[in-house]
Amino acid sequence: MKNLLITSFLLIIFSFSAPLIIAKPIESLPDAAERNKPAPSASPALSSSPDGRIIKLSRGGAVLSISFSEYLTGVVAAEMPASFGIEALKAQAVASRTYALYNINHKKHAGFDLCADPACCSAYADHNSLREKWGPNFDAYYSKVKSAVESTDGIYLTWEGEPILAAFHSSSYGSTESSENVWSSALPYLRSVQSPETADKVTNLFTTVKVSLKDFRETLSKKYPSAEFGPDPAKWISSLMYSEGGRVSELVAGGVRLSGAELRQLFGLRSAAFTYRLEKDAVVFSVAGYGHGVGLSQYGANIMASKGSSYEQILKYYYSGVQISRLSDSAKP
Numbered sequence: 001m002k003n004l005l006i007t008s009f010l011l012i013i014f015s016f017s018a019p020l021i022i023a024k025p026i027e028s029l030p031d032a033a034e035r036n037k038p039a040p041s042a043s044p045a046l047s048s049s050p051d052g053r054i055i056k057l058s059r060g061g062a063v064l065s066i067s068f069s070e071y072l073t074g075v076v077a078a079e080m081p082a083s084f085g086i087e088a089l090k091a092q093a094v095a096s097r098t099y100a101l102y103n104i105n106h107k108k109h110a111g112f113d114l115c116a117d118p119a120c121c122s123a124y125a126d127h128n129s130l131r132e133k134w135g136p137n138f139d140a141y142y143s144k145v146k147s148a149v150e151s152t153d154g155i156y157l158t159w160e161g162e163p164i165l166a167a168f169h170s171s172s173y174g175s176t177e178s179s180e181n182v183w184s185s186a187l188p189y190l191r192s193v194q195s196p197e198t199a200d201k202v203t204n205l206f207t208t209v210k211v212s213l214k215d216f217r218e219t220l221s222k223k224y225p226s227a228e229f230g231p232d233p234a235k236w237i238s239s240l241m242y243s244e245g246g247r248v249s250e251l252v253a254g255g256v257r258l259s260g261a262e263l264r265q266l267f268g269l270r271s272a273a274f275t276y277r278l279e280k281d282a283v284v285f286s287v288a289g290y291g292h293g294v295g296l297s298q299y300g301a302n303i304m305a306s307k308g309s310s311y312e313q314i315l316k317y318y319y320s321g322v323q324i325s326r327l328s329d330s331a332k333p
């Protein structure tokens, strides 16, 4: 994520599409020459809606040309349970649209706009995989997710006129996390805020992971060859520090200082919000929430939606100080 904050661009331009004009703020509007440029005929807008634009998606070794709207429907369907409240799905649609625009803006890829790798751009599910996943609910769920995308057509989040890095995660317990505690950059809109998840509303909000002392020692030694483990396992882990959001920011294990996020990854914990205890032959981690904890909490959004919050309220809550902007219709040739 370190390279995500590179230079900012004045325009959002789809690599193979006509320029999209940002409605707000005014200084982001392209100049007259750019506005008057004819749209390339190879990538026409399907309709006058901003999301009708064609994008190029790299997936499974092929590059698909699909509308931004269809892409976003497949992304929201892949990233959030379709059973969630409609306002939560709309919040996810706007977050996913914003994240896609952010990646396009930063020219993450050459030769295509976005990829379907969840570790890079976003997960994307096509009709076939959704039919398999949803079974008899396919028609109802697909039209629900599609309506979440279409009813927020072109809406995205900005900070100082640029699309934000709209990070999101599954669930937090207590608070979300400020960006600098997970990645290197402190982003003004990715601040720790309280999140409403409770165990009765989120399946597996609390989980435990048991690691045998042997596996604990071997896994750490493999990753950090300088790690040393004395005869007393009670001294293997020490100096846990917690962030304001309640996640382990750093600790010392086997004499090596590492971040909570690194330990999370090494032992497959669902989040870095953990405590631990020693049993006779094992270290037992008690973990809260799921994901890095930065930005929108999906389960938190669903709880807010169930209590009457709109998608705008949800987004403005989890992304501090952002503006809600809208892509304008395509430039006229």
Ligand SMILES: [Zn+2]
Pocket: 108, 109, 114, 115, 116, 117, 120, 121, 122
């Ligand atoms: Zn990608």
